[in-house]
Amino acid sequence: MDRRNLFVVGALGAAVAAPALIGAPAWAGDDDRMRPSTRRPLVIGHRGASGYRPEHTLASYELAARMGADFIEPDLVSTADGVLVARHENEISGTTDVASRPEFAARRVTKTVDGIGITGWFTEDFTLAELKTLRAVERLPAVRQRNTVYNGLFEVPTFEEVLELRENLSRELRREIGVYPETKHPTYFAGMGLALEGPLVAALRRHGLDRRDAPVFVQSFEAANLRRLRSEFRVKAPLVFLAGAGTPFNDPRPYADYLSPAGLAELATFAQGIGPEKTMVIGRLADGTLGEPTALIADAHRAGLKVHPYTFRAENQFLPVDLRNGTVATDYGRLLDELAAYIAAGVDGFFTDNADLGVLARTLAA
Secondary structure, X not given: OOHHHHHHHHHHHHHHOHHHHHOOOOOOOOXXXXXXXXXXXXXXXXXXXXXXXXXXXXXXXHHHHHOOOOEEEOEEEEOOOOXXXXXXXXXXXXXXXXXXXXXXXXXXXXXXXXXXXXXXXXXXXXXXXXHOOOOEXXXXXXXXXXXXXXXXXXXXXXXXXXXXXXXXXXXXXXXXOEEOOEEOOHHHHXXXXXXXXXXXXXXXXXXXXOOOOOOXXXXXXXXXXXXXXXXXXXXXXXXXXXXXXXXXXXXXXXXXXXXXXXXXXXXXXXXOEEEEEHHHOEEEOOOOOEEEEOOXXXXXXXXXOEXXXXXXXXXXXXXXXXXXXXXXXXXXXXXXXXXXXXXXXOOXXXXXXXXXXXXXXXXXXX
């Protein structure tokens, strides 16, 4: 069977035969949690299947699971009445129809979030009942025009609804679907009296998910947030430190310091993994083409940490120059080849907007 035919079989099979592709869950067993996985890398549905549906909707999460994703990933922010909901940011003008709702026009304000001035509408200024009257829209309409056909169809889901969906899909698909929540702007929300940690931990415990071997990773860009979850809230579920360029909010240490061998050893005292921006794992050359792996995977594995880079997307504009097809930024490029490079480099999982292609890439690598 040639590569093209395998692509067709894999793309069709990802949605209907996912249990056969996934194999044993990569989080199984307490001992496995503390060392790099020897199993196939996890496919993490980034904001669900956000390449095909408006992000952070139950429809997006469900589609990711049906495509074969091991985990679905909700970003969590708070409402005015302290309920955790799934939105990429607390400013929601780009992900809901709030700007077209005259009844909420007066809620448009300018705030400083993590040191950055932002004008718009914010979840913490709405009760859950008010948010439920809004409808989700595609965040990147110029990139994913086809997703706009779903604008106005889906509500803003609560974290509780995401966890219930996870349970229902796990039963239906006869395999464990994991959940990978991110605390968004935890210092900011704590300063408003709407700390995210308590509701997050309570929800995980209600659903029996605060265990070392649970299909859960709790992620944050703030090390202090993860430390607090571990020390103050005594969270047993695995924690993942996210990293990008620059410095975490309200932290004098740059991300690069945390990802040094010494920093990774320190992270391993309270976390089980790292989620670096993907170019930290395999860099880009000066001409924009894909380079060689850095030492980060080896250093992290030496410290006992898993490595889950973000974010893998199919469109040309998100790919290295040498993996693009044609010159149209929104056309699909060679995501399978990019993922093949990262899988060969030894990642333990990866965040992708295209769960079906992530599953296929893993299958091809195997």
